[in-house]
Amino acid sequence: xxxxxxxxxxxxxxxxxxxxxxxxxxxxxxxxxxxxxxxxxxxxxxxxxxxxxxxxxxxxxxxxxxxxxxxxxx
Numbered sequence: 001x002x003x004x005x006x007x008x009x010x011x012x013x014x015x016x017x018x019x020x021x022x023x024x025x026x027x028x029x030x031x032x033x034x035x036x037x038x039x040x041x042x043x044x045x046x047x048x049x050x051x052x053x054x055x056x057x058x059x060x061x062x063x064x065x066x067x068x069x070x071x072x073x074x
Contacts, residue, residue: 001045009047013037 001009016037020030040059041048 005047009041
């Protein structure tokens with residue numbers, strides 16, 4: 001990610017963690033949700049709030065068709 005976008009991601013990510021904590025989510029749930037956000041940001045190399053519905057559909061289709069093994073692919 002570009003520096004500006006990485007800073008935006010970091011800020012939104014911290015807000016995400018705070019919101020999950022304030023909602024009373026368990027640590028394991030927070031960890032799972034957080035890993036999912038980081039994975040999708042890394043896969044697309046951009047902040048998830050900039051992803052389209054079609055981007056997400058393609059990503060989820062890859063997960064279904066190829067399993068979780070493709071996650072490490074960029």
